[in-house]
Amino acid sequence: xxxxxVQTMSKQYEVRIDTGLRxxxxxxxxxxxxxxxSVLIVTDSNVAPFYLKDVIQSFDESAVVYDYVIESGEASKxxxxxxxxxxxxxxxxLDRKSAVIxxxxxxxxxxxxxxxxxxxxxxxxxxxxTTLLAHDSSVGGKVAINHRLGKNMVGSFHQPEAVLYDTxxxxxxxxxxxxxxxxxxxxxxxxxxxxxxxxxxxxxxxxKTISVERLNDMLxxxxxxxxxxxxxxEQEHGIRAHLNFGHTLxxxxxxxxxxxxxxxxxxVAIGMLFALRLSEEMxxxxxxxxQYENWFLQLGYRTKIPASLNRERLLQTMSKDKKVEAGxxxxxxxxxxxxxTIVNIPPEKIRVLLDERMEGAHG
Amino acid sequence: xxxxxVQTMSKQYEVRIDTGLRxxxxxxxxxxxxxxxSVLIVTDSNVAPFYLKDVIQSFDESAVVYDYVIESGEASKxxxxxxxxxxxxxxxxLDRKSAVIxxxxxxxxxxxxxxxxxxxxxxxxxxxxTTLLAHDSSVGGKVAINHRLGKNMVGSFHQPEAVLYDTxxxxxxxxxxxxxxxxxxxxxxxxxxxxxxxxxxxxxxxxKTISVERLNDMLxxxxxxxxxxxxxxEQEHGIRAHLNFGHTLxxxxxxxxxxxxxxxxxxVAIGMLFALRLSEEMxxxxxxxxQYENWFLQLGYRTKIPASLNRERLLQTMSKDKKVEAGxxxxxxxxxxxxxTIVNIPPEKIRVLLDERMEGAHG
Numbered sequence: 001x002x003x004x005x006v007q008t009m010s011k012q013y014e015v016r017i018d019t020g021l022r023x024x025x026x027x028x029x030x031x032x033x034x035x036x037x038s039v040l041i042v043t044d045s046n047v048a049p050f051y052l053k054d055v056i057q058s059f060d061e062s063a064v065v066y067d068y069v070i071e072s073g074e075a076s077k078x079x080x081x082x083x084x085x086x087x088x089x090x091x092x093x094l095d096r097k098s099a100v101i102x103x104x105x106x107x108x109x110x111x112x113x114x115x116x117x118x119x120x121x122x123x124x125x126x127x128x129x130t131t132l133l134a135h136d137s138s139v140g141g142k143v144a145i146n147h148r149l150g151k152n153m154v155g156s157f158h159q160p161e162a163v164l165y166d167t168x169x170x171x172x173x174x175x176x177x178x179x180x181x182x183x184x185x186x187x188x189x190x191x192x193x194x195x196x197x198x199x200x201x202x203x204x205x206x207x208k209t210i211s212v213e214r215l216n217d218m219l220x221x222x223x224x225x226x227x228x229x230x231x232x233x234e235q236e237h238g239i240r241a242h243l244n245f246g247h248t249l250x251x252x253x254x255x256x257x258x259x260x261x262x263x264x265x266x267x268v269a270i271g272m273l274f275a276l277r278l279s280e281e282m283x284x285x286x287x288x289x290x291q292y293e294n295w296f297l298q299l300g301y302r303t304k305i306p307a308s309l310n311r312e313r314l315l316q317t318m319s320k321d322k323k324v325e326a327g328x329x330x331x332x333x334x335x336x337x338x339x340x341t342i343v344n345i346p347p348e349k350i351r352v353l354l355d356e357r358m359e360g361a362h363g
Numbered sequence: 364x365x366x367x368x369v370q371t372m373s374k375q376y377e378v379r380i381d382t383g384l385r386x387x388x389x390x391x392x393x394x395x396x397x398x399x400x401s402v403l404i405v406t407d408s409n410v411a412p413f414y415l416k417d418v419i420q421s422f423d424e425s426a427v428v429y430d431y432v433i434e435s436g437e438a439s440k441x442x443x444x445x446x447x448x449x450x451x452x453x454x455x456x457l458d459r460k461s462a463v464i465x466x467x468x469x470x471x472x473x474x475x476x477x478x479x480x481x482x483x484x485x486x487x488x489x490x491x492x493t494t495l496l497a498h499d500s501s502v503g504g505k506v507a508i509n510h511r512l513g514k515n516m517v518g519s520f521h522q523p524e525a526v527l528y529d530t531x532x533x534x535x536x537x538x539x540x541x542x543x544x545x546x547x548x549x550x551x552x553x554x555x556x557x558x559x560x561x562x563x564x565x566x567x568x569x570x571k572t573i574s575v576e577r578l579n580d581m582l583x584x585x586x587x588x589x590x591x592x593x594x595x596x597e598q599e600h601g602i603r604a605h606l607n608f609g610h611t612l613x614x615x616x617x618x619x620x621x622x623x624x625x626x627x628x629x630x631v632a633i634g635m636l637f638a639l640r641l642s643e644e645m646x647x648x649x650x651x652x653x654q655y656e657n658w659f660l661q662l663g664y665r666t667k668i669p670a671s672l673n674r675e676r677l678l679q680t681m682s683k684d685k686k687v688e689a690g691x692x693x694x695x696x697x698x699x700x701x702x703x704t705i706v707n708i709p710p711e712k713i714r715v716l717l718d719e720r721m722e723g724a725h726g
Contacts, residue, residue, distance in 0.1 A: 079446050090512040118481070121507065121518045122598075144484065149453040155484045156519065235485075 002220030006139060006227040008234040011159040015139060015227070017219050019212055021166035022051050022128070026059035029099070032162050033124060037097040038064035040089055042112035044072040047104045047130050051169060055103055055128070066092045070108070074259055077111050077145045079154075085115045099124040099161070102138075105131035110152070113143030117158035127160045130169040132181025133265060135219050138163050140230040140240075151251075151259070157235055167215055178207040179300055180265030183246070185218060187272060188225035191242045194338030196221050205298055242340040245332040246272030249305075249354075252317035256309050262302075269301040274357050279333040281353065282343055287334070307359040315350060365583030369502060369590040371597040374522040378502055378590070380582050382575055384529035385414050385491070389422035392462070395525050396487060400460040401427035403452060405475035407435040410467045410493050414532060418466055418491070429455045433471070437622055440474050440509045442517075448478045462487040462524070465501075468494035473515070476506030480521035490523045493532040495544025496628060498582050501526050503593040503603075514614075514622070520598050530578055541570040542663055543628030546609070548581060550635060551588035554605045557701030559584050568661055605703040608695040609635030612668075612717075615680035619672050625665075632664040637720050642696040644716065645706055650697070670722040678713060 002017035021028075029036060039059070043052050048069045059065050068088050070076045089100075102112035102125060109127050116125035127138035144155025182204070189197030199221075203214060226243070233240040250271030254262060273296070276287045293303045305314070319329045329345045355361060365380035384391075392399060402422070406415050411432045422428050431451050433439045452463075465475035465488060472490050479488035490501035507518025545567070552560030562584075566577060589606070596603040613634030617625060636659070639650045656666045668677070682692045692708045718724060 079442065083442050086510060086517055087512065090510055090516060118517050118519060120516060121505065121520055142484065147449060147453055149450065153453060153483060154449055154481050156481060157484055 002216045004139075004220055004223045004227050006159075006163075007231045008141065008159055010141075010157075010234060011161075013160060013162050015163040015165060015223050017165040017167060017216050017223070019166065019168045021164045022054045022168070023058050025055050025101070025126075025128070025164060026063060028162070028164060029059075029126065033099055033126075035097055036099050036124075037095055038066065038092070039099050039101060040092065040094055041065065041067040041101045041103055042070065042085065042108055042115070043067065043103040044070050044076065044105075044108050046072040047108070047169075050172075051103060051130065051166075055101070066094075070111070072104075072107070074107055074146070077107055079145065079147075081111065082114065082145050085111070086119060089115065089119050094119065094123065096120055096123060099126060101126045101128060102160075103128045103130065105129065105134045106137040109134055109138050110142075110144050110155070113141075113158055113160070114145055114155055117143050117156040122158065124161045125158070127163040129163065129165055131173060131177055132170055133177070133184060135165065135181060135223055136184040136226060138165075139223055139226045141234065159234075165219065167212060167219065170215065171210070171212075175207050175300065176263055179269075180263035182207070182299065183265030183268040183272070183301070185222040187243070187245050187268065188222045190272065190276075190334060190337065191245045191332070191340040192225045192229065192338055193221070194336075196225070197337060201295055205295070207299070239340075241342060242332050245334075245340055246270075246275050248318050248329075248331050249274045249314065252314045253305065253309065255317050256313055257306065262306075266302055269296050270303060270305055270357070273303055274305075274353065275331060275333055277353055277357065278331065278345065278349070279335075281349060282345065283333060283335055283341075285334070285336060287337070304359040304361070305354065305357050309358075311351065311354045311358070314354060315347060318350065319347070365579045367502075367583055367586045367590050369522075369526075370594045371504065371522055373504075373520075373597060374524075376523060376525050378526040378528060378586050380528040380530060380579050380586070382529065382531045384527045385417045385531070386421050388418050388464070388491070388527060389426060391525070391527060392422075392464075392489065396462055396489075398460055399462050399487075400458055401429065401455070402462050402464060403455065403457055404428065404430040404464045404466055405433065405448065405471055405478070406430065406466040407433050407439065407468075407471050409435040410471070410532075413535075414466060414493065414529075418464070429457075433474070435467075435470070437470055437509070440470055440507070442508065442510075445474065445477065445508050448474070449482060452478065452482050457482065457486065459483055459486060462489060464489045464491060465523075466491045466493065468492065468497045469500040472497055472501050473505075473507050473518070476504075476521055476523070477508055477518055480506050480519040485521065487524045488521070490526040492526065492528055494536060494540055495533055496540070496547060498528065498544060498586055499547040499589060501528075502586055502589045504597065522597075528582065530575060530582065533578065534573075534575075538570050538663065539626055542632075543626035545570070545662065546628030546631040546635070546664070548585040550606070550608050550631065551585045553635065553639075553697060553700065554608045554695070554703040555588045555591070555701055556584070557699075559588070560700060564658055568658070570662070602703075604705060605695050608697075608703055609633075609638055611681050611692075611694050612637045612677065615677045616668065616672065618680050619676055620669065625669075629665055632659055633666060633668055633720070636666055637668075637716065638694060638696055640716055640720065641694065641708065641712070642698075644712060645708065646696060646698055646704075648697070648699060650700070667722040667724070668717065668720050672721075674714065674717045674721070677717060678710060681713065682710070 004015040100116040129138040141159035144152035147153040250267040367378040463479040492501040504522035507515035510516040613630040
């Protein structure tokens with residue numbers, strides 16, 4: 001079992017990491033959320049058949065527990081599903097002492113968290129991530145829905161009361177999901193914890209055989225990095241932007257391919273290698289990128305920009321990233337392993353390296 | 364000119380009260396919001412013809428200024444208008460350094476404020492109230508939209524960067540609007556400032572002739588009470604609930620008559636007299652209610668519960684008020700003039716006094 005403490009301006013809370021936590025939710029919430037008048041569990045059509053019943057049964061008979069199952073997938077982070085959830089909350093009579101439980105991956109966490117952030121101007125919520133990728137999104141209080149003109153464009157900062165991470169849920173995930181989530185783990189090493197990065201390189205060369213101990217340890221350490229960053233900068237006025245390492249190009253690749261055509265983590269992996277190369281060019285360092293590229297390939301990642309993508313369109317999306325003010329291309333680079341920095345890059349530099357990192361460019 | 368300072372946990376800001384402020388918005392924002400990349404003015408179809416042009420022209424040519432005019436009226440505090448505004452914000456490219464200006468009454472302030480609270484997880488906004496009632500809603504950071512199952516059920520706490528109150532806008536308001544807003548002014552006297560209440564009784568016996576000096580002074584003092592309460596309790600965990608004085612019955616009257624059939628202030632006036640009577644019964648005090656009833660009548664208020672309303676339905680709504688936890692009827696009463704307190708009331712007590720305060724009950 002692991003535990004990470006998160007301390008922000010607006011709230012402090014604990015991330016518990018352990019097998020079988022889903023069977024203890026009722027008891028844990030009694031301890032963490034007293035008093036709670038009623039609970040709404042939000043989950044999706046993939047997760048519900050496996051874990052919803054366990055969570056419901058963890059409450060004793062006096063508890064008032066409702067649930068709502070959304071369709072799995074990014075399309076549920078919509079205005080209409082958001083409104084449906086608020087309607088459900090009103091119909092069952094959630095009040096200011098109620099809580100929302102987000103049982104699922106990032107989509108469920110973001111959506112249910114935004115419902116909790118805005119229902120009656122904010123009620124409490126608890127994150128129960130069921131994917132590896134959600135180890136990242138469930139910590140830090142960023143909640144949002146999508147707009148057809150942009151992902152996560154409508155949302156809040158609303159910290160959970162607790163994150164309960166039942167690692168049993170990860171064991172049955174397909175390899176694609178491991179790959180997608182593990183890129184964020186590696187990112188945490190790159191931007192803030194070199195020793196952790198080295199350990200990952202040594203211990204994680206495949207997702208085929210994973211021990212619970214190694215998994216819990218890895219999650220606790222990865223979440224610690226996220227928690228530290230969020231503690232220093234809850235609302236992304238400064239160093240929280242370092243978490244975007246690999247994401248400026250990553251988002252552009254996802255957007256141009258169409259969301260869902262490549263996993264988030266795979267796009268971020270390509271973006272991180274690009275950002276390492278750019279760091280070498282801009283900051284006069286040498287990261288021996290071949291070594292990381294080989295590791296990524298061993299883990300099954302693509303490492304180059306898909307050849308079907310258009311360079312100028314990638315560049316345009318990168319410069320319109322919502323983290324970027326009008327015109328300039330600000331990117332997170334590494335000064336050295338474990339230390340990130342933000343640099344304004346001339347588009348010309350980026351063009352050259354986009355070409356270099358295209359599939360087939362060296363081959 | 365008046366000025367009130369608001370200091371909350373999350374932000375401090377100034378409420379400026381003066382004639383002609385709408386002509387100075389551009390210059391004031393340069394001072395208050397540096398840097399601001401672009402501005403979206405949200406206003407409604409009643410206000411736009413009178414003041415929108417003045418506000419736009421107050422900016423110099425280098426400023427990037429957009430505007431969006433909603434239909435006036437409570438129906439605009441809907442999910443669909445909320446989404447339309449977010450679409451507008453994305454289409455014109457508002458970014459994290461942009462600001463929203465809410466030019467109008469409570470509907471515009473609540474809606475535009477909620478857009479600002481959730482666009483890209485929160486951008487800055489400025490309140491420009493144009494009604495007397497909005498002197499109350501524009502200060503304190505409560506923003507929201509309505510759901511068909513309840514008013515203000517979806518929202519946030521999001522403090523403005525500033526409140527710019529151009530009192531020219533009030534001079535042309537119809538008497539109904541004065542009556543509606545003035546009830547909140549009186550409320551501020553009742554719950555926290557007896558001397559202010561006495562002054563109001565003496566100086567305000569009609570809305571026919573109003574001097575700018577008297578108006579500015581009254582607004583500054585009324586807003587000071589609101590600012591003090593909000594400063595002590597931004598998110599309504601405690602004494603902010605005192606602002607609900609007169610509102611538990613007031614809301615029930617509005618809900619049962621149908622919103623728009625009676626002004627908010629008129630319903631609150633009836634609610635305040637009811638709460639005074641209930642205070643006498645519960646707290647062993649004597650407020651000489653006839654004196655307030657006569658003053659209210661002189662100002663043109665109704666003072667009794669409309670005879671068409673059903674007592675049990677009022678009671679039910681009062682006990683389901685969202686400020687109330689399951690079952691109990693918590694109401695704000697006065698221990699003495701200028702000092703509020705919260706009391707749990709047995710429904711039976713309320714029944715008796717509802718009967719007493721019905722139109723026609725005393726002949």
